[in-house]
Amino acid sequence: MSAENHEHAHHHTHDPQAKKRQMNRISRMVGHLEHVKKMIDADEDCAQVLIQLSAIRSALNGLGKEIIREHLDHCIAHAIEDGDMEAVEDFEKALQQYL
Numbered sequence: 001m002s003a004e005n006h007e008h009a010h011h012h013t014h015d016p017q018a019k020k021r022q023m024n025r026i027s028r029m030v031g032h033l034e035h036v037k038k039m040i041d042a043d044e045d046c047a048q049v050l051i052q053l054s055a056i057r058s059a060l061n062g063l064g065k066e067i068i069r070e071h072l073d074h075c076i077a078h079a080i081e082d083g084d085m086e087a088v089e090d091f092e093k094a095l096q097q098y099l
Contacts, residue, residue: 021066026063028059032056036053
């Protein structure tokens with residue numbers, strides 16, 4: 001992350017339940033990645049490895065959608081209320097890079 005991104009800080013906190021859900025999803029993905037690592041190390045069937053990678057990619061996309069939705073509902077809504085167009089522009093740039 002560049003220094004420019006660190007200068008723009010949130011002026012509110014994120015929903016603790018949403019954060020917990022997101023962290024749990026990440027933990028599950030890490031577990032899946034560890035499993036894929038073991039599969040590759042054990043020379044398991046490549047088709048099965050690809051199926052596991054597909055599941056991880058799907059989980060990652062789901063997490064991204066959840067973060068986008070949460071950011072729009074909270075961070076961007078607050079930024080617009082506060083007239084913070086820099087936050088809106090930063091989010092647009094992040095979305096373009098993500099997509």
